[in-house]
Amino acid sequence: MNTNTKILPLEFEYYEPENLDEALELLSRFKERARIIAGGTDLLVKMKRELLKPEVLISLSRISNLKYIDEGEGSLRIGAGTPLSEIENNPTVERSYSALFEAVRSMAAPAIRNMGTIGGNLANASPACDTAPPLLVYGSSLKIKSKGNERVVPLEEFFLGPGITVLSPEELIAEIQISQSEPPKGSAFLKLGRVSADIAKINVAVYLKREGKRCSCCRIAFGSVAPTPLRIYQAEKMAEGEIFEEQVIKKVALECQKQIKPIDDVRSSKDYRVWVSAILAEEALKAAWLRSEGSL
Amino acid sequence: MRDKLINLKINGKKYQITVKSNTLLLNLLRELGYTDPKYGCGIGECGACSVLLDGQLTLSCLTLAISCDNKEVITAAGLSEKDQLHPLAQSLIEHAAIQCGFCTPGMIIAGKSLLDKNPNPTEEDVRQYLRGNLCRCTGYAPIVEAVLDQARKSKS
Ligand SMILES: Cc1cc2nc3c(=O)[nH]c(=O)nc-3n(C[C@H](O)[C@H](O)[C@H](O)COP(=O)(O)OP(=O)(O)OC[C@H]3O[C@@H](n4cnc5c(N)ncnc54)[C@H](O)[C@@H]3O)c2cc1C
Ligand code: FES
Ligand code: FES
Numbered sequence: 001m002n003t004n005t006k007i008l009p010l011e012f013e014y015y016e017p018e019n020l021d022e023a024l025e026l027l028s029r030f031k032e033r034a035r036i037i038a039g040g041t042d043l044l045v046k047m048k049r050e051l052l053k054p055e056v057l058i059s060l061s062r063i064s065n066l067k068y069i070d071e072g073e074g075s076l077r078i079g080a081g082t083p084l085s086e087i088e089n090n091p092t093v094e095r096s097y098s099a100l101f102e103a104v105r106s107m108a109a110p111a112i113r114n115m116g117t118i119g120g121n122l123a124n125a126s127p128a129c130d131t132a133p134p135l136l137v138y139g140s141s142l143k144i145k146s147k148g149n150e151r152v153v154p155l156e157e158f159f160l161g162p163g164i165t166v167l168s169p170e171e172l173i174a175e176i177q178i179s180q181s182e183p184p185k186g187s188a189f190l191k192l193g194r195v196s197a198d199i200a201k202i203n204v205a206v207y208l209k210r211e212g213k214r215c216s217c218c219r220i221a222f223g224s225v226a227p228t229p230l231r232i233y234q235a236e237k238m239a240e241g242e243i244f245e246e247q248v249i250k251k252v253a254l255e256c257q258k259q260i261k262p263i264d265d266v267r268s269s270k271d272y273r274v275w276v277s278a279i280l281a282e283e284a285l286k287a288a289w290l291r292s293e294g295s296l
Numbered sequence: 297m298r299d300k301l302i303n304l305k306i307n308g309k310k311y312q313i314t315v316k317s318n319t320l321l322l323n324l325l326r327e328l329g330y331t332d333p334k335y336g337c338g339i340g341e342c343g344a345c346s347v348l349l350d351g352q353l354t355l356s357c358l359t360l361a362i363s364c365d366n367k368e369v370i371t372a373a374g375l376s377e378k379d380q381l382h383p384l385a386q387s388l389i390e391h392a393a394i395q396c397g398f399c400t401p402g403m404i405i406a407g408k409s410l411l412d413k414n415p416n417p418t419e420e421d422v423r424q425y426l427r428g429n430l431c432r433c434t435g436y437a438p439i440v441e442a443v444l445d446q447a448r449k450s451k452s
Binding site for chain 2: 004005006007008009010011012013014015016037040041044045048057059061108109110111112114115
């Protein structure tokens with residue numbers, strides 16, 4: 001395809017609502033003719049390539065009450081319009097939500113992290129999306145709004161396929177919610193890309209809880225190994241209740257390798273992804289365990 | 297609205313200008329004569345189009361001009377005062393960190409953005425912060441050294 005990425009080929013109507021209600025009103029008026037633009041780092045690239053041709057853009061950039069990080073004991077609420085760099089610079093995220101911190105840190109480069117938002121990352125629904133694996137292992141939910149309506153959807157049920165989610169054209173993500181009984185100390189995220197700033201060939205997040213030498217709770221999620229980011233329940237179960245040592249970790253990591261169903265694409269091959277998944281899982285499991293103050 | 301009258305400040309100069317919805321900030325800047333931000337890739341990969349937008353490091357190739365109403369843009373040239381180059385630009389020259397110069401305006405903007413946030417960066421900090429700015433010529437070592445040297449100089 002002959003693309004000129006210097007310009008946006010098509011004009012559109014542009015709206016910049018100042019508050020959420022106005023944005024929801026516009027969405028219900030224009031429906032599938034409209035697209036939301038948050039940071040634009042995914043959307044504008046697709047529009048330049050003419051993969052998307054929206055007639056109307058509704059910008060979230062001036063809606064200040066979509067940009068916040070509210071912290072409670074073990075809970076975190078993040079406005080969907082919050083730039084990735086604000087999440088990266090939040091001390092609570094850095095201290096208690098290591099997997100999310102590491103995921104955001106690994107993304108693109110500082111300029112894109114200033115522009116791109118967490119809501120945009122999820123709504124874009126790339127199988128390689130970096131914030132999904134950590135948010136999946138924290139058991140996150142999304143607050144989704146449309147004019148006069150609100151629903152809360154577990155992140156696990158949000159993705160339907162590459163670029164496809166449960167969102168209707170009239171809906172937007174308002175908030176990302178993490179609610180745990182305590183801050184999820186023992187978590188880690190790892191990603192393999194071609195170069196450090198790259199989109200993932202494969203990524204993984206782990207969250208563990210510890211009771212003495214035993215693992216009392218284990219959650220593992222992979223990206224880029226299926227049409228959507230994915231929890232690996234069968235592997236998680238093999239860790240729970242076990243004394244967490246080398247042998248168990250290896251067994252759990254190999255189960256991850258068995259469960260994933262990656263494909264060949266431009267970023268990597270199926271074989272490489274399968275091969276490397278066990279190594280990545282093992283390292284993430286160990287890092288999360290050490291962070292929960294377990295010994296190895 | 298398909299076009300809109302926006303107020304925009306560029307390197308200290310005020311503009312009132314009607315822009316189309318699909319005009320990119322990069323193209324607006326270049327049409328107005330601010331040719332230091334460069335079009336490299338147009339898809340956020342190279343950093344040649346970097347500017348400060350209300351003080352934030354931003355890629356102008358992925359920014360709609362129409363979204364910049366009442367905002368302030370600073371390009372690399374806007375960091376110089378009269379005939380005096382910005383110290384970071386001077387440092388790049390001294391370290392032979394400029395060959396073809398295509399990446400230089402983006403490097404200066406990103407480097408300044410880093411030093412504003414973190415006046416004492418390590419080499420790793422500099423490499424991480426500049427990782428979205430590609431250079432085809434220098435091999436990066438002199439650029440990283442120029443930023444580190446500038447940090448040392450402004451301390452003393
Ligand atoms: C050079 C480059 C490198 C990148 N590297 C990475 C990487 O390493 N990892 C990674 O995961 N991603 C990466 N990305 C992708 C992108 O930057 C992120 O996905 C970013 O978080 C998108 O956010 P945004 O606000 O820019 O989304 P936008 O582009 O504004 O929107 C993306 C999509 O989501 C929709 N949308 C946005 N906000 C909402 C909302 N609140 N409710 C409903 N729908 C909404 C839009 O309509 C659009 O369809 C990269 C992109 C570029 C250009
Ligand atoms: S031209 Fe903007 S990042 Fe390459
Ligand atoms: S000096 Fe030529 S691209 Fe950097």
